[in-house]
Amino acid sequence: MTKTIKTVSFAAAAILVVIICTFLIIRQTHENVLSKETVVKKVEASYEGKVTKATQSKDKKTYDITLENPKGTYFVKADAISADILSMNRVKAVNPSAMTEKEAEHLALERVPGTVKKQTRQSQVATYTIQKEDGKTYEVKVDMQAKTVLSADQISSKDQQKTPITKKEAKTIAERKTGGTADDADLEESEGTLIFEVDVDLPDNKEATVKINAYTGKVANIVYED
Incomplete structure (x- = not known):
């Protein structure tokens, strides 16, 4: 019986030593954190x-x-x-900051010097239609995020006719032709051709409707209203 008690006491003491050592190690570790x-x-x-x-x-x-x-x-x-x-x-x-449209236009003109005739944008790609002094026209695409020119291709005369002018360009043409102020412009199809129909307020308080070929920019008809 006495021997058993001694064995149990020894085991308990050993466990206690292990616990104390573990505690001291943990404490020391935490103190060093x-x-x-x-x-x-x-x-x-x-x-x-x-x-x-x-x-x-x-x-x-x-x-x-x-x-x-x-x-x-x-x-x-x-x-x-x-x-x-x-x-x-x-x-x-x-991501690096994208170029502004002004910076993209400058980059396009560096690649193809000339006059920007048209500019469109889809997501981070800006497309410029540029006419050089010799009359040749190019389409230049600029990646505004990567800040680089993607392509610069010459546009044939046939392809140019497939590219509609913008509403702003149509209104400008109507104003130059009539001397008035363009109010609105609607794009319509007439006999297979896209036509801009522009309402213009004239200086004499009258109105006019100007029809412009959306492909060529030529005035097809002007109707003056009393």
Whole structure:
């Protein structure tokens, strides 16, 4: 009986020693853990950017850090004791700012010097119709995000006739032809041809309707109203 009690006591003492040692190790580890502020300062000193978030893991061994800089957003895992970077991954890339339409036009004219006759835009691609001094016309496409010319192709006379003028151009033609002020312009189809029908207010308080070929820009008809 006495021997059994001694054995149990020895086992209990051994378990207690293990618990105490484990506690001391954990305590020592926690005492050596760097503060969040210290780790953040080291990360910002080592890498370009600003730390926007920092949290300590449940086991107190690491810090999870979000770092933002001009190139994007990064997820950083740092050692809580040494502040060494254990891993660093970019989770979001920052796209460079796109060109303005004015900058895109300048780039198009650098490729094909001349006069811009028409400009359209679809998403980040701007398309310019440019006429050179020799009368030749080119279509230049500019990627405004990548800031580069995608293509610069000469347009044949046949292809030019397939490209409608804009509503703004139609109103300008009507104003020049009548000397009035264009009020509205509607695009309609007449005998297989697209026609702009432009309402114009004349200086004498009268009105006129100007019909313009949407492909050639030529005035097809003017009707003056009393």
